[in-house]
Amino acid sequence: MKKTKDENTEEQIxxxxxxxxxxxxxxxxxxxxxADKAGINKAxxxxxxxxxxxxxxAVFNNAFLLLAPQLxxxxxxxxxxxxxxxxxxxxxxxxxxxxPYLPNFVxxxxxxxxxxxxxxxxxxxxPNLEKFKKxxxxxxxxxxxxxxxxxxLFINIMALNIFPFxxxxxxxxxxxxxxxxxxxxxxxxxTEVSNFIINSIKH
Amino acid sequence: MKKTKDENTEEQIxxxxxxxxxxxxxxxxxxxxxADKAGINKAxxxxxxxxxxxxxxAVFNNAFLLLAPQLxxxxxxxxxxxxxxxxxxxxxxxxxxxxPYLPNFVxxxxxxxxxxxxxxxxxxxxPNLEKFKKxxxxxxxxxxxxxxxxxxLFINIMALNIFPFxxxxxxxxxxxxxxxxxxxxxxxxxTEVSNFIINSIKH
DNA sequence: AATTTTGTTAACCAAATGGTTAAACCATAT
DNA sequence: ATATGGTTTAACCATTTGGTTAACAAAATT
Numbered sequence: 001m002k003k004t005k006d007e008n009t010e011e012q013i014x015x016x017x018x019x020x021x022x023x024x025x026x027x028x029x030x031x032x033x034x035a036d037k038a039g040i041n042k043a044x045x046x047x048x049x050x051x052x053x054x055x056x057x058a059v060f061n062n063a064f065l066l067l068a069p070q071l072x073x074x075x076x077x078x079x080x081x082x083x084x085x086x087x088x089x090x091x092x093x094x095x096x097x098x099x100p101y102l103p104n105f106v107x108x109x110x111x112x113x114x115x116x117x118x119x120x121x122x123x124x125x126x127p128n129l130e131k132f133k134k135x136x137x138x139x140x141x142x143x144x145x146x147x148x149x150x151x152x153l154f155i156n157i158m159a160l161n162i163f164p165f166x167x168x169x170x171x172x173x174x175x176x177x178x179x180x181x182x183x184x185x186x187x188x189x190x191t192e193v194s195n196f197i198i199n200s201i202k203h
Numbered sequence: 204m205k206k207t208k209d210e211n212t213e214e215q216i217x218x219x220x221x222x223x224x225x226x227x228x229x230x231x232x233x234x235x236x237x238a239d240k241a242g243i244n245k246a247x248x249x250x251x252x253x254x255x256x257x258x259x260x261a262v263f264n265n266a267f268l269l270l271a272p273q274l275x276x277x278x279x280x281x282x283x284x285x286x287x288x289x290x291x292x293x294x295x296x297x298x299x300x301x302x303p304y305l306p307n308f309v310x311x312x313x314x315x316x317x318x319x320x321x322x323x324x325x326x327x328x329x330p331n332l333e334k335f336k337k338x339x340x341x342x343x344x345x346x347x348x349x350x351x352x353x354x355x356l357f358i359n360i361m362a363l364n365i366f367p368f369x370x371x372x373x374x375x376x377x378x379x380x381x382x383x384x385x386x387x388x389x390x391x392x393x394t395e396v397s398n399f400i401i402n403s404i405k406h
Numbered sequence: 407a408a409t410t411t412t413g414t415t416a417a418c419c420a421a422a423t424g425g426t427t428a429a430a431c432c433a434t435a436t
Numbered sequence: 437a438t439a440t441g442g443t444t445t446a447a448c449c450a451t452t453t454g455g456t457t458a459a460c461a462a463a464a465t466t
Contacts, residue, residue, distance in 0.1 A: 009443080027230035028315065031424060041445050046425060071377075108311055110372040112231065117376045127377055146402070151378050151388060152395050158374075159366035164358055166369060169313040171361075173320045174274075174330055175354050185354060192355050199349070200403035212413080234454060244415050249455060 010048050012038045014058060017045075021059045022101035025108055029056075063106055064120055070095055071127040074157060081139050082198055085157060089194040092161050093186060104166050129154060145201040153201065160193045213251050215241045217261060220248075224262045225304035228311055232259075266309055267323055273298055274330040277360060284342050285401055288360060292397040295364050296389060307369050332357060348404040356404065363396045 016038035020029045031052055035042040049055035074088040096103060110117055120126055129150065136150040164171060164186060172182050219241035223232045234255055238245040252258035277291040299306060313320055323329055332353065339353040367374055367389060375385050 024315070025228070025230060027228060030422090032422090042424090043426080043446090044444065047443075052424065104311075104314055107307075107370050107373060108314075111307055111311075111369075112227070114372040117372055121376060129377060129379070148399075149391070149395075152392065152399075154377070155367055155374060155388075155392075156363060156396075156399060158370070159362045160359055162370070163362035163366040166314075167310050167361070167365070169317040169320055170310060171358060173324055174332060174357070176332070185358075188352070189355065189358075192352075193359075196351075196355075196359060196403050200399050233452090235452095245454090246416085246456080247414065250413075255454065 009038075009040065009044065012040065013045060013048055013055070014062070017055050017059050018062070021056055022063070022105040025105070026052075026056050026112065060106070060109060060116070063102055065123075065125070066099070067102060067106060068123070068125050068127055072125065074154075075127055075129060075132045081135060081145060082202070085197050086194045088157065089161060089197075090190045093190045093193075096162075096165050097183075097186060100165065100168075103162050107166060143203055146203055148201055153197075157197060160189075160197065164189065212241075212243065212247065215243065216248060216251055216258070217265070220258050221262050221265070224259055225266070225308040228308070229255075229259050229315065263309075263312060263319070266305055268326075268328070269302070270305060270309060271326070271328050271330055275328065277357075278330055278332060278335045284338060284348060285405070288400050289397045291360065292364060292400075293393045296393045296396075299365075299368050300386075300389060303368065303371075306365050310369060346406055349406055351404055356400075360400060363392075363400065367392065 013034070017029075017034050019037060020034045029052075031045055032042055034055075035045055038044075045052075045055060049058060070088075070092055073091060074084050077084065077087075079087070132154060133150040136145070136148070136153060139145045140147050168182065171177070171185075172179075175181070175185070177185065216237070220232075220237050222240060223237045232255075234248055235245055237258075238248055241247075248255075248258060252261060273291075273295055276294060277287050280287065280290075282290070335357065336353040339348070339351070339356060342348045343350050371385065374380070374388075375382075378384070378388070380388065
């Protein structure tokens with residue numbers, strides 16, 4: 001059971017590394033802890049990934065590539081702004097409830113190492129605002145929504161959706177909520193947030 | 204010049220520690236680096252603060268105590284909801300532009316160690332939502348603002364104000380902005396954000 | 407002026423940490 | 437069965453890191 005050529009050792013490592021890196025960050029993570037969680041010898045980490053840095057990058061890229069398509073929903077599909085916001089909000093919040101460490105991990109590590117995002121930008125799937133901008137300006141011209149800079153609207157959408165997860169401990173403390181209450185609050189936000197945004201911009 | 208009883212050595216350490224901790228976090232910070240930045244011997248850090256943990260807590264408490272009063276503006280003064288939102292938004296964004304590392308530092312370290320906030324909660328000045336809730340519900344009853352849960356409104360205000368700073372590298376990348384453009388965007392948000400919120404809730 | 411207290415430094419220490427190595431293991435092709 | 441080549445392990449290594457110590461210098465106290 002042990003010495004079989006385990007095709008999935010590499011994946012077990014990645015899964016363990018994901019767990020440790022996402023909850024403790026690059027600096028807080030320990031190679032030994034990752035090995036323990038994966039149930040293998042520490043040398044294997046280096047055998048498959050060479051170094052802590054490279055293992056980390058593998059985890060980070062995976063995380064980022066999971067988030068990017070979510071954003072593209074808001075940017076590149078063909079429905080109206082109102083539809084987009086509704087869809088994105090419910091989808092994104094559901095998505096994050098399944099991957100609670102993701103946004104904080106990505107944001108934290110990008111702040112630690114801002115040049116990192118340059119590599120991401122080269123990716124074909126990297127979110128691009130052009131279409132969204134055009135659409136916002138059109139709907140403004142048509143009188144469907146009130147004037148607003150597309151960039152600011154985009155930031156607002158991101159903020160309202162992502163922040164409550166990034167700042168979870170802070171929010172729990174201010175609201176005086178236990179985990180269940182917090183979760184309920186996030187559930188409610190699936191409609192709350194889109195209503196809030198649409199109320200603000202709809203004519 | 205060297206062996207004078209420098210009354211401010213302790214503060215030099217705290218200032219250096221603030222810089223290093225806020226940009227690298229607890230795990231990424233090195234005692235030697237803090238000593239170097241303070242221009243003193245590493246042993247002094249321990250002489251004045253005993254351990255890395257205690258030095259970190261001194262920095263963290265200072266940071267938190269700087270942020271709390273900002274929030275109390277929105278919660279405990281006597282102006283209308285609309286006034287409060289306007290004041291808070293301009294004040295808070297100005298404040299953060301002067302202390303750019305603050306929000307991310309606090310959020311990051313609270314996520315790393317959520318029990319930490321329990322100590323904060325004991326503090327008399329810890330933000331309390333009660334008054335704000337009452338006021339929101341009154342203005343709803345009077346028909347000044349549309350129905351909304353006070354907690355959700357509070358989260359929205361926080362999100363719209365804080366998130367753009369926490370996620371700076373992400374936003375710069377999506378918007379394709381250099382530092383100057385980013386700064387301009389944040390300046391604009393001083394009015395943008397309050398308009399956005401008020402548009403959404405005002406009857 | 408002598409002595410005690412406080413501040414400061416260089417040198418040191420033990421533990422932790424990322425990484426390496428040499429040997430063992432094992433499935434498979436020969 | 438045996439050689440082969442990827443896989444795995446235990447032991448090891450060099451460096452980093454938080455923390456300590458002993459000696460010394462400058463004030464403060466007597």
